[in-house]
Amino acid sequence: xxxxxxxxxxxxxxxxFFCLVTLVVNIYSVVSCVIFEAKKRKLNLNLLLAAxxxxxFYLFASVNFVYRKSIKGQSLLLDIFSxxxxxxxxLLALLSVLSVLSLYLVEKWKREHITxxxxxxxxxRLPAGLCYHNEKGVPKLIxxxxxxxxxxxxxEPLFDGNxxxxxxxxxxxxxxxxxxxxxxxPIITLSDGSTVSFTKxxxxxxxxxxxxxxxxxxxxxxxxxxxxxxxxxELRSLNTRLQEYGENVYDITRERxxxxxxxxxxxxxxxxxxxxxxxxxxxxxxxxxxELIDMWKGTLYLFEGGFKxxxxxxxxxELYDAAKLMGISLNVKGQIPSDNRLLRFIxxxxxxxxxxxxxxxxxxxxxxxxxxxxxxxxxxxTDDGSGPSKPVSEGGGLSSLRQSVESEGGIMETxxxxxxxxxxxxxxxxxxxx
Numbered sequence: 001x002x003x004x005x006x007x008x009x010x011x012x013x014x015x016x017f018f019c020l021v022t023l024v025v026n027i028y029s030v031v032s033c034v035i036f037e038a039k040k041r042k043l044n045l046n047l048l049l050a051a052x053x054x055x056x057f058y059l060f061a062s063v064n065f066v067y068r069k070s071i072k073g074q075s076l077l078l079d080i081f082s083x084x085x086x087x088x089x090x091l092l093a094l095l096s097v098l099s100v101l102s103l104y105l106v107e108k109w110k111r112e113h114i115t116x117x118x119x120x121x122x123x124x125r126l127p128a129g130l131c132y133h134n135e136k137g138v139p140k141l142i143x144x145x146x147x148x149x150x151x152x153x154x155x156e157p158l159f160d161g162n163x164x165x166x167x168x169x170x171x172x173x174x175x176x177x178x179x180x181x182x183x184x185x186p187i188i189t190l191s192d193g194s195t196v197s198f199t200k201x202x203x204x205x206x207x208x209x210x211x212x213x214x215x216x217x218x219x220x221x222x223x224x225x226x227x228x229x230x231x232x233x234e235l236r237s238l239n240t241r242l243q244e245y246g247e248n249v250y251d252i253t254r255e256r257x258x259x260x261x262x263x264x265x266x267x268x269x270x271x272x273x274x275x276x277x278x279x280x281x282x283x284x285x286x287x288x289x290x291e292l293i294d295m296w297k298g299t300l301y302l303f304e305g306g307f308k309x310x311x312x313x314x315x316x317x318e319l320y321d322a323a324k325l326m327g328i329s330l331n332v333k334g335q336i337p338s339d340n341r342l343l344r345f346i347x348x349x350x351x352x353x354x355x356x357x358x359x360x361x362x363x364x365x366x367x368x369x370x371x372x373x374x375x376x377x378x379x380x381x382t383d384d385g386s387g388p389s390k391p392v393s394e395g396g397g398l399s400s401l402r403q404s405v406e407s408e409g410g411i412m413e414t415x416x417x418x419x420x421x422x423x424x425x426x427x428x429x430x431x432x433x434x
Contacts, residue, residue, distance in 0.1 A: 019057040022096045026050035029106050046102055053095050129215030133161030149215050152190060153177055168198050195222040272299045294358055319350050328357055334370030342377050342426055349424050352397045353381035377428040382421050
């Protein structure tokens with residue numbers, strides 16, 4: 001039979017080395033079973049294989065040493081290996097096959113089961129930073145992202161969770177980093193431009209109190225928030241300007257109306273003077289004495305009452321006085337609003353209607369009707385004179401009135417049949433359904 005010592009010397013050393021490799025494989029399998037909490041039968045099998053391999057390795061190593069240092073035949077162990085060396089090598093081959101098979105089963109089990117190591121590996125792959133520490137600040141679990149953030153912000157590894165949180169909340173960071181917000185929820189912009197938000201939560205795990213520090217990348221959200229703040233600031237500035245304009249729009253509109261009234265008075269006064277001069281000189285200018293007197297009444301009304309402000313309580317006394325002066329009976333139907341803006345449009349439309357009623361329609365009565373229609377306050381002016389035979393061509397007075405109404409978002413309408421009607425629709429805060 002084949003003896004172990006009949007093999008060449010290099011093969012003997014190879015067998016010893018092969019036995020050592022098998023022993024290492026078994027030890028690795030045992031350690032894996034312990035760390036990953038494999039089933040007891042797997043652990044027991046690997047322990048048994050490791051024990052047998054250890055004994056076998058000891059025998060091979062001892063025999064090889066004794067054979068090299070002693071005289072052949074002086075040791076019983078040498079005699080056994082000389083006679084049954086092939087059996088020990090066959091046992092080594094069997095143990096090697098079993099060891100490789102056991103290692104394969106252990107690795108397969110690790111891939112198919114959730115283990116503490118797989119949990120740690122999963123946490124390390126998270127894009128968010130995580131750290132769990134106890135009340136004394138001793139870290140119990142840290143992933144790679146949190147450790148890297150700690151080094152970049154403090155310049156040190158994460159050894160103390162309490163110290164890290166203290167430095168974050170106080171804004172104590174390395175130069176190159178920028179503190180966007182400090183306090184209970186600190187926000188740090190790192191030197192590479194990324195922005196990270198930190199939060200701390202108290203948890204109870206396995207009956208023990210632990211603290212979780214979480215780091216979340218909010219670079220995009222923070223940039224959008226800054227842009228939103230800039231837009232809000234611009235909107236506030238624009239709103240302030242609009243408010244200032246709204247406060248001054250009444251005065252601006254009033255000044256524009258005054259200017260328009262001045263132009264009308266200038267034109268009408270010039271026309272009245274020219275017609276009067278020719279009437280006196282020639283005695284016939286295509287106009288009767290009564291018409292000439294009516295022209296002067298209208299001109300005097302504009303000259304004396306055109307710039308009067310409506311009274312604080314919203315009375316229409318000035319319109320009644322002007323109508324009486326021009327020989328017109330004024331009739332107001334509906335409730336007079338308290339809003340000075342609406343009252344201003346009532347007065348403007350009434351002045352224009354009185355002038356047109358005297359000059360064009362030869363009317364003796366002007367009716368002003370006031371009512372709400374949905375979101376509009378409606379003002380209607382109707383006279384009892386002869387209505388126009390063709391569509392009204394808006395002159396300076398009606399054009400200015402239309403411009404004033406439409407600048408407020410309102411509508412101006414005119415009707416000629418069966419009688420002339422001037423209708424103003426002004427947007428109102430009061431909404432009433434009809």
